[in-house]
Structures are given as structure tokens and as C-alpha cells.
Amino acid sequence: xxxxxxxxxxxxxxxxRIVAVDHVNLYVRDKEYFCIxxxxxxGKTTLLRLIAGILEPDEGEIYIGGKPMxxxxxxxxxxxxxxxxxxxxxxxxxWENVTYGPRARGWPEEEIxxxxxxxxxxxxxxxxADAYPRELSxxxxxxxxxxxxxxxxxxxxxxxxxxxxxxxxxxxxxxxEIRRLVKGLGRTAIHVTHNQAEAMAIADxxxxxxxxxxxxxxxPQELYMKPNCIFVAHFVGESNFLEGFVEKVDERGxxxxxxxxxxxxxxxxxxxxxxxxxxxxxxxxxxxxxxGTKRENALPGTIERVMFEGVITRYEVRLDNEDxxxxxxxxxxxxxxxxGDRVMVCIPSEKVFLFPYPERGLKEELAVE
Amino acid sequence: xxxxxxxxxKLLSRPTCxxxxxAAALIFFILVILLPTVFLFAFVAxxxxxxxxxxxxxxxxGDIRWWRMLNAIAxxxxxxxxxxxxDLAVGLPIALILARYEFRGKEILDSLVDLPLGVPxxxxxxxxxxxxGTSDGLNLLTRGFWLIVLTxxxxxxxxxxxxxxxxxxxxxxxxxHAARTLGAPSFTTFRTVTxxxxxxxxxxxxxxxxxxxxxxxxxxxxxxxxxxxxxxxVVSMHQRRLIGPAAFLSMLLVLLALGLLAVIKVVSxxxxxxxxxxxxxxxxxxxxxxxxxxxDIASLSFFGLMILIPSCxxxxxxxxxxxxxxxxxxxxxxxKWKVLVDSLVxxxxxxxxxxxxxxxFGLAMAIVIVRRPWRxxxxxLDTITDMPLVIPTAALGFSVYLFWGPRGLGxxxxGFWLIVLTxxxxTYPYVVRTLVAALKGLDPSLxHAARTLGAPPFMAFRTVVxxxxxxxxxxxxxxxxxxxxxxxxxxxxxxxxxxxxxxLVVMWSEAVGYARYAAAFASxxxxxxxxxxxxxxxYVAKR
Ligand SMILES: Nc1ncnc2c1ncn2[C@@H]1O[C@H](COP(=O)(O)OP(=O)(O)O)[C@@H](O)[C@H]1O
Ligand SMILES: [Mg+2]
Numbered sequence: 001x002x003x004x005x006x007x008x009x010x011x012x013x014x015x016x017r018i019v020a021v022d023h024v025n026l027y028v029r030d031k032e033y034f035c036i037x038x039x040x041x042x043g044k045t046t047l048l049r050l051i052a053g054i055l056e057p058d059e060g061e062i063y064i065g066g067k068p069m070x071x072x073x074x075x076x077x078x079x080x081x082x083x084x085x086x087x088x089x090x091x092x093x094x095w096e097n098v099t100y101g102p103r104a105r106g107w108p109e110e111e112i113x114x115x116x117x118x119x120x121x122x123x124x125x126x127x128x129a130d131a132y133p134r135e136l137s138x139x140x141x142x143x144x145x146x147x148x149x150x151x152x153x154x155x156x157x158x159x160x161x162x163x164x165x166x167x168x169x170x171x172x173x174x175x176x177e178i179r180r181l182v183k184g185l186g187r188t189a190i191h192v193t194h195n196q197a198e199a200m201a202i203a204d205x206x207x208x209x210x211x212x213x214x215x216x217x218x219x220p221q222e223l224y225m226k227p228n229c230i231f232v233a234h235f236v237g238e239s240n241f242l243e244g245f246v247e248k249v250d251e252r253g254x255x256x257x258x259x260x261x262x263x264x265x266x267x268x269x270x271x272x273x274x275x276x277x278x279x280x281x282x283x284x285x286x287x288x289x290x291x292g293t294k295r296e297n298a299l300p301g302t303i304e305r306v307m308f309e310g311v312i313t314r315y316e317v318r319l320d321n322e323d324x325x326x327x328x329x330x331x332x333x334x335x336x337x338x339x340g341d342r343v344m345v346c347i348p349s350e351k352v353f354l355f356p357y358p359e360r361g362l363k364e365e366l367a368v369e
Numbered sequence: 370x371x372x373x374x375x376x377x378x379k380l381l382s383r384p385t386c387x388x389x390x391x392a393a394a395l396i397f398f399i400l401v402i403l404l405p406t407v408f409l410f411a412f413v414a415x416x417x418x419x420x421x422x423x424x425x426x427x428x429x430x431g432d433i434r435w436w437r438m439l440n441a442i443a444x445x446x447x448x449x450x451x452x453x454x455x456d457l458a459v460g461l462p463i464a465l466i467l468a469r470y471e472f473r474g475k476e477i478l479d480s481l482v483d484l485p486l487g488v489p490x491x492x493x494x495x496x497x498x499x500x501x502g503t504s505d506g507l508n509l510l511t512r513g514f515w516l517i518v519l520t521x522x523x524x525x526x527x528x529x530x531x532x533x534x535x536x537x538x539x540x541x542x543x544x545x546h547a548a549r550t551l552g553a554p555s556f557t558t559f560r561t562v563t564x565x566x567x568x569x570x571x572x573x574x575x576x577x578x579x580x581x582x583x584x585x586x587x588x589x590x591x592x593x594x595x596x597x598x599x600x601x602x603v604v605s606m607h608q609r610r611l612i613g614p615a616a617f618l619s620m621l622l623v624l625l626a627l628g629l630l631a632v633i634k635v636v637s638x639x640x641x642x643x644x645x646x647x648x649x650x651x652x653x654x655x656x657x658x659x660x661x662x663x664x665d666i667a668s669l670s671f672f673g674l675m676i677l678i679p680s681c682x683x684x685x686x687x688x689x690x691x692x693x694x695x696x697x698x699x700x701x702x703x704x705k706w707k708v709l710v711d712s713l714v715x716x717x718x719x720x721x722x723x724x725x726x727x728x729x730f731g732l733a734m735a736i737v738i739v740r741r742p743w744r745x746x747x748x749x750l751d752t753i754t755d756m757p758l759v760i761p762t763a764a765l766g767f768s769v770y771l772f773w774g775p776r777g778l779g780x781x782x783x784g785f786w787l788i789v790l791t792x793x794x795x796t797y798p799y800v801v802r803t804l805v806a807a808l809k810g811l812d813p814s815l816x817h818a819a820r821t822l823g824a825p826p827f828m829a830f831r832t833v834v835x836x837x838x839x840x841x842x843x844x845x846x847x848x849x850x851x852x853x854x855x856x857x858x859x860x861x862x863x864x865x866x867x868x869x870x871x872x873l874v875v876m877w878s879e880a881v882g883y884a885r886y887a888a889a890f891a892s893x894x895x896x897x898x899x900x901x902x903x904x905x906x907x908y909v910a911k912r
Contacts, residue, residue, distance in 0.1 A: 053550075074549035075549050076552075079550055083543055085543060087547040089547070090566070100553070101553075104561075105552045152551060
């Protein structure tokens with residue numbers, strides 16, 4: 001039962017000057033494919049190393065399968081670790097790499113043979129068993145790395161950005177393959193990445209991490225639909241952020257006054273009248289009208305830029321109050337608009353996120369280091 | 370004015386100038402380094418009759434000299450082998466501590482390891498002799514074989530630790546983490562991952578230590594007593610004007626050293642560290658906390674008690690016996706302080722001139738090796754510039770003497786300038802090695818960028834390359850300077866009536882009476898200067 005529980009785990013470096021992991025509480029269920037998503041430098045690798053036992057926490061406790069892990073060295077934790085840079089031993093062949101774990105544990109020879117073969121076949125590289133890492137492509141190396149981590153039968157797999165050293169196309173294929181293998185073998189996986197699309201595509205649940213802290217844990221849908229803070233709305237998917245003050249709260253939601261006295265109605269009513277607020281609006285929920293009339297949640301503006309990006313087209317609109325807002329629409333059905341055109345930006349009130357204005361300012365809140 | 374410099378630099382960038390520079394580098398190398406170093410072989414061939422007469426079939430002594438030579442060579446190899454083995458046994462754990470642990474005081478341990486490098490070997494020999502062999506110290510060991518071994522362990526120790534720390538730090542820790550997460554305890558991880566990946570570097574370090582031990586003269590002279598190692602035999606035969614036999618023995622020593630290196634290279638490439646088998650039970654025990662702590666304590670105490678304290682013992686000795694020291698140096702009728710001042714001046718002059726010459730020609734040579742498109746030729750050059758490193762300095766000094774001196778070209782007589790020429794020869798590899806590494810580490814696109822911005826090649830070199838390698842130039846200078854300052858063996862052979870400080874240390878420590886106190890004083894001076902320079906080098910390298 002390899003569930004993983006982190007209680008108040010903290011790790012600092014350089015005598016406490018760098019707080020890499022800051023009082024993290026986390027629960028990863030048995031057989032779950034769990035992603036930790038965060039910008040680089042947010043402490044993801046440190047967190048994974050703590051779970052692996054490569055580092056010891058300054059504070060807090062880590063439980064794997066219910067057992068406290070303090071003082072237990074990595075070799076006794078029954079884990080598999082997949083590295084961003086693969087870390088295949090360069091002086092050993094693919095076969096020797098994959099069977100290293102079983103050999104280090106002193107398994108009987110026929111068992112080692114069986115597992116080595118099984119694992120290399122699983123990742124489709126049995127024919128390349130005698131190749132040295134330098135003779136393999138990046139994708140192959142990572143497959144061997146995966147086979148190596150799986151070969152000891154460890155029920156907890158830790159993956160540290162396993163795809164980010166690979167070409168985009170190969171990374172795209174391999175992400176589904178990894179999930180399929182892990183799920184097929186019934187292992188628990190903690191997969192660390194800075195790529196939100198990757199996390200969304202393969203995770204059962206995701207924890208968003210920033211500056212050593214966990215901001216939100218949830219399914220990909222939850223994170224996308226109901227981000228609990230500005231940073232998550234910004235980092236998972238994409239959002240416009242507009243500043244304003246809460247003007248009125250009624251049974252249908254709140255009215256927020258933006259700069260230039262534009263009023264936007266939103267469904268949320270978590271803030272009280274007079275509070276400073278930030279509206280988070282995903283570009284894909286907005287629509288543009290060319291000859292709309294003045295009505296609620298239709299804000300007048302001028303197209304400033306049009307960017308064709310293939311599947312979608314992106315419009316930057318300068319609202320009449322000088323705020324800039326981005327709208328995306330499927331290219332095939334988009335209206336032919338050009339810079340200078342006058343438009344109305346229509347905001348669906350039920351799809352706007354309402355956040356309190358962050359203490360340290362919006363810019364600081366959005367920084368991804 | 371501005372335009373003028375550009376014109377000059379354009380002129381200097383012309384292929385003819387470059388060619389002249391390359392030619393100067395090569396001619397210097399051949400004439401000043403290569404030929405004098407290998408002249409020995411020619412000399413032995415030319416004077417073969419003399420060699421046979423003195424060594425193999427002397428009417429008086431028969432072939433007894435031959436047996437003596439073999440004996441001396443055997444002793445040299447024995448000493449080198451034992452010293453290298455001890456170095457490895459103690460040095461590897463310390464290298465691991467330095468490369469892999471984080472603790473307070475690491476910086477200090479790190480610089481203490483280098484201390485014996487900063488102590489000129491003659492001064493080191495004296496220090497060890499005072500510590501082990503006199504009533505000022507422990508009075509436990511007399512001059513002889515084991516004191517030689519201890520001395521050689523002391524001055525080769527930093528080579529092993531330095532090079533091991535370098536290669537172990539070069540092994541990506543991720544490999545070790547991978548092995549640990551796969552279930553290998555720390556000992557297994559070291560044996561199957563770290564050690565195989567750093568094998569080449571560890572062997573290179575051992576070879577360096579071995580050859581340094583094989584060729585050492587200064588310290589050995591002080592601590593040898595009646596035992597004669599091969600370099601000592603060369604020195605003593607030279608002093609007795611037995612030129613033929615001395616040349617012959619030097620040649621044997623060089624050939625054996627080169628042969629041994631080749632054997633080690635081949636064997637080590639064939640024979641690997643076993644990585645297939647694992648003994649989980651035993652290795653788990655060895656990986657435990659207790660064995661590790663025991664190992665760390667053992668190696669650190671050995672380092673502290675057997676290497677560190679003995680090598681600076683002359684300092685405490687000088688302080689404790691300051692009255693006798695003061696009398697010996699300044700008041701005694703033979704006025705040692707005058708000689709000391711003279712030799713200090715000589716030592717520094719020699720070191721400064723040799724360093725300056727090598728900086729100029731070494732840089733030109735490094736450029737040829739790294740930048741010229743003749744790949745084969747350059748890699749051959751790269752290898753043979755290292756040759757003076759494996760040649761015992763006494764043999765090298767002897768060869769230089771034969772080449773320039775009255776028996777060869779007859780251009781330079783023993784004395785100051787011959788000392789300079791010798792020191793140029795054996796410090797050359799240090800300079801070239803350092804500068805080649807620096808140039809290789811330089812991103813060529815920087816220079817290309819300067820060229821595309823309109824700088825002629827010479828200007829690109831002056832404004833981009835030179836500033837970027839200036840740290841390495843400084844490092845190379847300090848290395849060459851301290852090496853020259855502390856050399857004994859090569860100097861003794863070529864000095865004539867001139868004296869350098871290490872030679873004085875040897876002479877005074879061999880003299881009867883209390884002259885050893887004067888020697889201690891002189892060596893303290895040397896130690897302070899050399900170790901100070903070495904610390905400066907570390908500081909520069911860090912920045
Ligand atoms: N060994 C270390 N020594 C000092 N600082 C470290 C060390 N490892 C990580 N850090 C710091 O901790 C923070 C988190 O790093 P890391 O866990 O590698 O982030 P991520 O994997 O999310 O990019 C960074 O600021 C990093 O500089
Ligand atoms: Mg990372």
C-alpha cells in the first residue's frame with residue numbers, strides 16, 4: 001500500500017537562507033498518478049529528493065505506506081526514481097543499467113535475467129540490451145531509465161521532469177506511454193513537471209507548487225475550472241487579470257467597478273463591498289461582437305493586435321479604460337477582424353474568477369521566477 | 370592615434386607574424402626543452418665505451434657499479450610503490466570527504482591538504498627528519514628506508530588527494546542518487562558507479578604521485594642516510610665526476626619510468642573494477658555508519674599526525690630553539706646569513722626568470738597545440754610537452770648540463786644561467802598544461818564574435834582571449850614559480866658554485882653540529898613564501 005503522506009515538510013539550504021520546501025502537506029493515494037506542477041525553482045526536485053531519501057527534511061515527516069521515513073536511506077525505501085537527465089550509468093549497457101537494482105539487492109541470477117528481459121521488452125528496447133547509453137537516442141535513454149526504475153518492483157515511482165530533456169514530439173508520445181506502464185503495473189507515481197499541458201494530460205490529480213509551497217491540489221478539471229488563487233489561474237491554463245473594487249453584492253453575485261468606471265457583473269460573492277479585487281478571465285471564454293449594443297458585461301474597445309496561431313487566433317483588445325485584454329477564438333470560425341476595428345468584449349459572468357487583490361501586488365503574484 | 374594601433378594590430382595579425390610566433394614556440398621547445406632533456410640518450414650512445422668501462426667491466430670494481438645501480442633503482446621503485454599505495458589508502462577517503470561531505474571547516478581541510486605541496490621538498494625532508502629522527506622531535510626513526518617512504522608519502526599525498534577530489538567531483542552526483550534509489554548502499558555505489566567513472570583520473574593521479582616519488586632528490590638527500598635511491602646515485606656519481614655512469618643510470622631511470630607508465634596504462638584499460646557482482650550482505654555492513662566513521666577518523670588522524678604535523682615541524686623547531694637558530698644563522702663565525710641572503714636572491718631570480726620565459730613561450734606553444742589545425746601533430750606535441758614531468762629532475766638537470774655544458778655544446782657553464790635553463794625545462798610542462806586547459810575551455814565563438822565586430826585576429830586575441838585566460842596565466846606562473854623555488858635535485862647537478870635555498874637546506878642539514886638549526890630557519894623562510902604563494906593561487910583559482 002504505497003500511499004505517500006507529507007506532514008509539514010520543510011527543507012532549507014545554505015543555513016536557512018533558501019527555503020526550498022516550505023511546510024508542505026500532501027497526500028498521494030495508493031496507485032494514483034500524481035503530478036506536482038510548478039515553475040522552475042519552485043522546489044519540485046527538492047520535494048522529490050526528500051521523498052526519495054536523497055535529502056532529509058529539516059522539519060516534518062514523510063510516510064510511505066504508512067511508515068515514517070526519517071533516517072531511512074534511499075536504498076531501503078523501495079522506490080524507483082526517473083531523472084530528468086536520465087542518469088543512465090555511462091559505463092554500463094542498457095541491460096546492465098536495467099538489472100542494476102536487482103543485482104544490488106542480491107536477487108538470484110535467473111530472477112535478474114527474467115526481470116531484465118521483461119522490463120526491456122515492456123519499453124520495447126530488448127534488441128538494444130547491449131547498447132551503451134551514448135549509442136541510444138534521448139527517447140530510448142529515457143525508456144531505459146524508466147525500465148531501470150521499474151525493474152526493482154518498487155511500488156512508488158518518482159519522476160523528476162522525465163520528459164523535459166526530450167524533443168517535443170517524443171515527449172508527447174512518451175508521456176502517455178509512461179502513464180500506461182505505471183497504471184498497467186499498478187504502481188503509484190509522483191511526476192514532477194513545469195509543463196502544465198503535460199500534467200493536465202496524464203495526472204489523476206495535480207498539486208500546484210510555488211516558492212516551496214503547495215497552492216492547490218485537485219484534478220486537472222478542478223484546477224482549470226476552479227483555481228483557488230491568482231497564480232493557479234495564471235499558471236494552469238491562461239487568464240486575463242483586471243483590477244477593480246467591489247461595488248455591490250447581491251443575490252446574483254457581485255458588481256465590480258474597473259478603471260474608467262466600467263462595471264462587470266460576476267457570479268462570485270466572496271468579497272465584501274469596497275474591497276479591492278482582481279478578476280481572472282480565461283481568453284477562451286470571451287467573445288467579440290462587432291456591432292453589439294451597450295449592455296451588461298459588454299465592454300467597448302479597439303483591436304490592437306491579431307495573432308494567427310494555427311488552431312486558434314489571438315486578439316489583443318485595448319478596452320476604452322486602457323486595460324488590455326486577450327481573447328482567443330478557433331481560427332476556422334473566427335470573424336475577420338483587424339487592428340483598429342471597434343469591438344465589444346462580452347464577459348460571461350458565471351465564468352469569471354473573483355480574487356481578493358494580493359497583498360504584495362498583482363505583478364508579484366504572477367511572477368514565475 | 371587610434372587608427373595607428375589598429376594598423377599595428379592588423380600588421381601583427383598577418384599570417385607571417387603568426388607563423389613567426391608558431392616557429393618561435395616550436396624552436397624554443399625543441400632547442401631549450403626537448404633536446405636538452407633527451408640529450409642524455411645521445412650522450413650515452415656516444416660514450417658507450419666509457420659506460421661499459423665504468424659500469425660493466427671495470428678493471429678494479431668489475432660490474433659492481435651495475436649491481437649498485439640495479440639496487441638503487443629497485444629501492445626507488447619500492448619507495449614509489451609503497452608511498453603511492455599508502456597515499457591511495459589514506460588519500461581516497463579524504464578525497465571523498467572533501468568531494469562529498471558538507472561541513473564547517475571544509476575550506477581549511479582543503480587548504481591543509483595542499484600544505485605539503487607548498488613546502489619545498491628539501492625543507493620537507495628536513496622537517497620530517499627533525500620530527501622523527503632527532504631529539505628535538507620524537508626520535509623514533511633514523512634516516513633510512515622508512516623515513517624515505519614517509520617523506521615521499523608526505524609530498525606525493527596532495528597529488529593523489531587533489532586529483533581524486535577533482536575526478537570525484539566531476540562525477541555527476543545524479544548517478545550516485547540513481548544507484549542509491551535502485552537499492553545500492555553507499556559502498557556498493559562507490560565501487561560500482563563512482564570509482565569506475567573516476568578510474569582514469571585516479572590512475573592519472575597515482576601515476577603523477579609515482580613519478581614524483583621516483584624522481585625526487587631534495588627531500589631524499591636529507592632523510593636517506595646510507596640508503597641510495599636512483600636519483601641520489603645520479604647526484605653522487607655526478608659529484609664524483611663519473612659522467613658516463615651517471616648518464617647511463619639517468620637513462621635507465623627515464624626508460625623504466627616511461628615503460629612502467631605504458632604498462633600501467635595498458636593494464637588499467639584492460640582490467641576494470643568489477644561492477645557485475647554485488648555482495649549485498651558484506652557491502653551493506655561496510656556502508657554502515659560505524660565503518661564509515663571509523664574510516665574517516667583513521668584517515669584524518671593519519672593525515673594529521675603523519676603528514677601535517679611532521680611537515681611543519683621545522684617551524685615549531687625554529688621557534689622553540691630560537692636562540693640556537695639565531696646564533697647559527699647570524700652569530701656563528703661562518704656568517705651563514707650572508708650565504709642565505711645570496712642564495713635567497715639567486716632562488717628568486719632563477720624562479721622569476723624561468724617563469725617569465727615559460728610564460729611567453731609556453732603561451733605560444735599552448736596556442737599552437739590548441740588552435741592550429743594540424744590535429745595529429747598537435748596531439749603529439751601535447752603529449753611530449755609533458756615529458757619533463759616523468760623525468761627525474763636530477764636526471765633532467767644532468768641532461769641539461771651535458772647538452773649545454775662543456776661536454777656538449779660548451780655554450781653555458783655550470784652556475785646561474787645553467788640553473789635557469791634547467792628550471793625552464795622542468796617548469797615548462799606546468800605552464801603549458803595550465804594554459805592548454807584554459808584555452809581549450811574557452812568558447813571559440815567569443816573570438817568569432819570579436820572578429821565579426823571588426824577586430825583583427827591579434828586584437829581579438831588581446832582583448833578577448835588574453836583577459837579571459839589571465840587567471841590561468843597567473844595560476845601557471847605561481848605553479849612554475851613555486852616549483853622552481855623548491856627544486857633541489859636538478860639544481861645540485863648544474864649549480865657550480867652558485868647556491869639556491871633548498872640546496873643550502875640540504876647542505877646544512879647534512880653538516881655536523883647544529884647547522885641543522887640554520888637549515889630549519891632557511892626552510893621556514895621557504896615554506897612561508899611557497900605556501901603563501903600557493904594560498905594565493907587557490908584564491909585566484911577560486912575567483
Ligand atoms: N543543494 C542545494 N543547495 C542550495 N540551494 C538549492 C539546492 N538545491 C536546490 N536549491 C534551491 O532550492 C530552490 C528549489 O530548487 P529545486 O527543488 O531544484 O526547484 P525545481 O526542481 O522546482 O526547479 C531553488 O531556489 C534552488 O536554487
Ligand atoms: Mg527540478
